[in-house]
Amino acid sequence: MRKAFKYRLYPTKPQRRDLDKTLMLCRQLYNAALQERRDAYKKAGRTVGFYEQKRYLPEIRAELPEYKHIHSQVLQNVIERVDLAFKGFFRRVKAGQKAGYPRFKGKGRYDSFTFPQAGTTGVKLQDGGRRVLLYGIGSVKVKLHRPLEGKIKTATVKREGEHWYIIFITEVDPKPLPPSEEAIGIDLGTNPHFLVTSEGEMVEAPRHFQKAEEKLAKAQRELSRKKKGSNRRKKARLKVAKLHRKIANQRRDFHHKVARKLVNRYGTIVHEDLNILALSRSYVAKGIHDAGWAQFLAILAYKAEEAGRRVVGVDPKHTSQDCPVCGHREKRPLWVRVSTCPQCSTLLHRDVAAAQNILARAWTGPSGVAIPCPRSPGL
Numbered sequence: 001m002r003k004a005f006k007y008r009l010y011p012t013k014p015q016r017r018d019l020d021k022t023l024m025l026c027r028q029l030y031n032a033a034l035q036e037r038r039d040a041y042k043k044a045g046r047t048v049g050f051y052e053q054k055r056y057l058p059e060i061r062a063e064l065p066e067y068k069h070i071h072s073q074v075l076q077n078v079i080e081r082v083d084l085a086f087k088g089f090f091r092r093v094k095a096g097q098k099a100g101y102p103r104f105k106g107k108g109r110y111d112s113f114t115f116p117q118a119g120t121t122g123v124k125l126q127d128g129g130r131r132v133l134l135y136g137i138g139s140v141k142v143k144l145h146r147p148l149e150g151k152i153k154t155a156t157v158k159r160e161g162e163h164w165y166i167i168f169i170t171e172v173d174p175k176p177l178p179p180s181e182e183a184i185g186i187d188l189g190t191n192p193h194f195l196v197t198s199e200g201e202m203v204e205a206p207r208h209f210q211k212a213e214e215k216l217a218k219a220q221r222e223l224s225r226k227k228k229g230s231n232r233r234k235k236a237r238l239k240v241a242k243l244h245r246k247i248a249n250q251r252r253d254f255h256h257k258v259a260r261k262l263v264n265r266y267g268t269i270v271h272e273d274l275n276i277l278a279l280s281r282s283y284v285a286k287g288i289h290d291a292g293w294a295q296f297l298a299i300l301a302y303k304a305e306e307a308g309r310r311v312v313g314v315d316p317k318h319t320s321q322d323c324p325v326c327g328h329r330e331k332r333p334l335w336v337r338v339s340t341c342p343q344c345s346t347l348l349h350r351d352v353a354a355a356q357n358i359l360a361r362a363w364t365g366p367s368g369v370a371i372p373c374p375r376s377p378g379l
């Protein structure tokens with residue numbers, strides 16, 4: 001299976017210049033290749049293919065010396081991107097969908113270049129992973145904030161605002177963990193918690209993450225007060241974009257950590273099916289608009305697959321209304337966190353009870369997935 005690892009790069013000023021220049025040259029090549037295809041298609045009704053265009057690359061590199069500093073495979077990948085854009089276009093046309101003709105990339109609309117065989121050529125980790133050698137750029141400082149696993153397949157160097165990143169795609173062998181009979185239900189997005197488990201564990205988003213979000217809200221307010229077209233507005237906009245990226249990165253790291261913990265311990269992890277939840281009324285109440293959920297569940301799913309664990313999505317209907325002990329159903333206002341079941345007098349915590357109901361549905365629910373009950377989900 002394939003895995004992605006994204007790390008921050010710390011290029012020096014001259015390296016930054018070279019990276020920017022590489023992006024500019026790749027963008028120009030992209031636009032030139034696009035132009036050629038457009039012309040051929042318009043004038044002669046002919047398509048110019050990937051291999052045909054690729055054949056010109058040695059010529060381009062020979063005639064335009066600045067392209068010599070760019071790895072030939074990086075340039076091939078640019079041509080491939082054009083090819084993919086056209087393939088997507090023709091596929092949509094064929095399917096009778098609305099299809100925009102592939103567009104030229106303006107400045108700032110082309111932000112990455114890829115080494116398609118980074119495991120063999122063009123990219124090399126050095127100095128115990130503290131630096132990475134990039135063809136045509138040099139040895140760039142990198143921070144591997146989590147260990148790189150697997151065999152490197154491709155590497156993409158990407159500019160996000162003023163920061164640079166490298167994204168490795170690697171091939172990893174599944175690493176099955178020793179089997180676990182333990183199962184857990186998780187209830188997501190129950191403010192102020194990120195998730196609550198059927199065992200009563202409550203996971204909060206890290207504090208620094210909340211702080212960053214407060215900062216973002218403040219920066220957004222400041223931005224809205226600045227005059228349109230002013231320099232200050234531009235600055236404020238950059239600040240907002242920067243905070244957005246910071247939060248996205250922190251969120252991803254947090255998701256990885258939480259998913260890792262769950263997968264290490266539990267053989268079966270049961271959650272609400274997001275597709276079904278999206279159609280229900282609790283959707284809005286639970287603040288599912290936080291795009292992070294889908295990401296977390298995707299991370300959880302692939303970590304589980306890698307470890308040979310099972311992740312089950314179940315219908316979330318009534319999970320927060322039912323008593324997990326006797327099944328009594330009662331609608332309570334959202335602010336009621338703790339209550340006593342009028343039928344069996346069990347003390348219920350709303351979110352823990354919901355997580356227990358979610359867990360129970362994995363083997364009794366309408367999802368039809370039959371898994372052995374590891375133990376009763378009593379309180």
Ligand SMILES: [Zn+2]
Nearest residue numbers: 323326341344
């Ligand atoms: Zn009850």
